[in-house]
Amino acid sequence: MTQGSGSDILLERMTRLHPKIIDLTLARVERLLAALGHPERKLPPVIHVAGTNGKGSTQAMIRAGLEATGATVHAYTSPHLARFHERIRLAGELIDEDHLMAVLDRCMEANGEEPITFFEITTCAAFLAFAETKADWTLLEVGLGGRLDATNVVERPRLSVITPVDLDHQQYLGDTLAKIAGEKAGIIKRGVPVVVARQHPEALEAIEDKAARMGAPVLAYGQQWHAGVERGRLVYQDERGLLDLPLPNLPGPHQIVNAGAALAAMRELRLDDEACEAGVTRAEWPARMQRLRGWLAEMVGPGELWLDGGHNPAAGEAIAATLRAMPAAKTHLICGMLNTKDVAGFMRPLGDVAERLWAVSIPGEANTLTAEETARHAAEAGLRAEIADSVEEAVAAATGMGAYRILICGSLYLAGHVLRQGA
Numbered sequence: 001m002t003q004g005s006g007s008d009i010l011l012e013r014m015t016r017l018h019p020k021i022i023d024l025t026l027a028r029v030e031r032l033l034a035a036l037g038h039p040e041r042k043l044p045p046v047i048h049v050a051g052t053n054g055k056g057s058t059q060a061m062i063r064a065g066l067e068a069t070g071a072t073v074h075a076y077t078s079p080h081l082a083r084f085h086e087r088i089r090l091a092g093e094l095i096d097e098d099h100l101m102a103v104l105d106r107c108m109e110a111n112g113e114e115p116i117t118f119f120e121i122t123t124c125a126a127f128l129a130f131a132e133t134k135a136d137w138t139l140l141e142v143g144l145g146g147r148l149d150a151t152n153v154v155e156r157p158r159l160s161v162i163t164p165v166d167l168d169h170q171q172y173l174g175d176t177l178a179k180i181a182g183e184k185a186g187i188i189k190r191g192v193p194v195v196v197a198r199q200h201p202e203a204l205e206a207i208e209d210k211a212a213r214m215g216a217p218v219l220a221y222g223q224q225w226h227a228g229v230e231r232g233r234l235v236y237q238d239e240r241g242l243l244d245l246p247l248p249n250l251p252g253p254h255q256i257v258n259a260g261a262a263l264a265a266m267r268e269l270r271l272d273d274e275a276c277e278a279g280v281t282r283a284e285w286p287a288r289m290q291r292l293r294g295w296l297a298e299m300v301g302p303g304e305l306w307l308d309g310g311h312n313p314a315a316g317e318a319i320a321a322t323l324r325a326m327p328a329a330k331t332h333l334i335c336g337m338l339n340t341k342d343v344a345g346f347m348r349p350l351g352d353v354a355e356r357l358w359a360v361s362i363p364g365e366a367n368t369l370t371a372e373e374t375a376r377h378a379a380e381a382g383l384r385a386e387i388a389d390s391v392e393e394a395v396a397a398a399t400g401m402g403a404y405r406i407l408i409c410g411s412l413y414l415a416g417h418v419l420r421q422g423a
Helices: 006-014 027-035 055-068 097-111 118-131 177-187 201-214 254-268 273-282 313-325 343-350 371-380 391-400 412-420
Strands: 046-050 073-076 088-090 137-141 159-162 194-196 218-220 225-230 233-238 241-245 290-292 304-307 331-335 356-359 384-387 405-409
Touching: 006 097, 006 118, 027 097, 027 118, 046 055, 046 177, 055 073, 055 137, 055 254, 055 273, 073 118, 088 118, 097 118, 159 177, 159 254, 177 201, 194 201, 194 254, 201 218, 225 254, 233 254, 241 273, 254 273, 254 313, 304 412, 313 343, 313 405, 331 371, 331 391, 343 371, 356 371, 356 391, 371 384, 391 405, 391 412, 405 412
Parallel strands: 046 137, 046 159, 073 137, 159 194, 194 218, 304 405, 331 356, 331 405, 356 384
Antiparallel strands: 073 088, 225 233, 233 241, 290 304
16 A cells, blocks of 8 residues: 555544544444445355464464465454555455455445444455455454454354463453453354363463353363474374474464464364465464565674564563574564553563663654663663664664674564565
């Protein structure tokens, strides 16, 4: 999407239809979908994915597996990184500008001046595009929570998936793992199977309680299936047997957890072994331990430049585990975060995996944490902290200090900024 395009202008208008960015309720979505003729009832079979971490990666693996069978797949994800079109994938291809303009226009006309959040009206636009484009499957990623998320209007999906639940968005979802998991479990529908990734015990209990009330068969890690690494291979086992697969294409130990959930979903959908292997080895998902190779990476010379958008304590743990699993190298972090996040919780695991952290503010984001505050949290976590005016300045400074591996991290908004620069 180019700056100032028609969809840019419409999307900007949509942000003014409701004073709050997040306001969890289904009433506004249901009203607009009714005005549009209920496109949510005309979707190809739906796989609905909720959770705190790993939703996008898990969905990407399921999509790769389905597409390996020759199936066509719609996919809805959020947020976008470089441009809004990334959120809506129609039968395998990102929605084009003209089509996006058309569905946004229709949603705006049907909504009139009624209040509705940006995520709600753009979700309705995605449903409209999905309903009117032929495909075999629809993958829906929850935006926030589950029970009151705008995507949670599909009455009977084919399958629900709940990825690992952790503390995030407590101001909206509750202050305990059990409460947050209860909100995520709101996507569970009566009689519809639910794949459950590895969970904290209190989260699993809340999910299983909801599934029992809904009569939904549970396919849970450690019970109906197991996934782990043996001799450098991904080994998955369920009642149908064992899969001995290459490690996931997406790097990091946490991707073993995501791959397990994706494989459980693919097996429930009766995909064959070849499709299952394709799911974990062909999936691509940007800003999840992504190796950058553009002009910014060239500044590092023979070194490595990586990008990750994780931003909560569990993501900090995943990043730390991933760096520990890599060959030893002098590592610096470049970090920018939003002031709505648990910055201390994110930083805490990183204190012993990097030599230094360069703190930056996120360009163009009103809710960015200042570089000074980010540096303070980093120092409290045991990192030697420096401040830089930009990512480029931080890369140059880290390279000048002999860093071989540099990881830009802390926010999907920072990751999006980096990718928009063509890095």
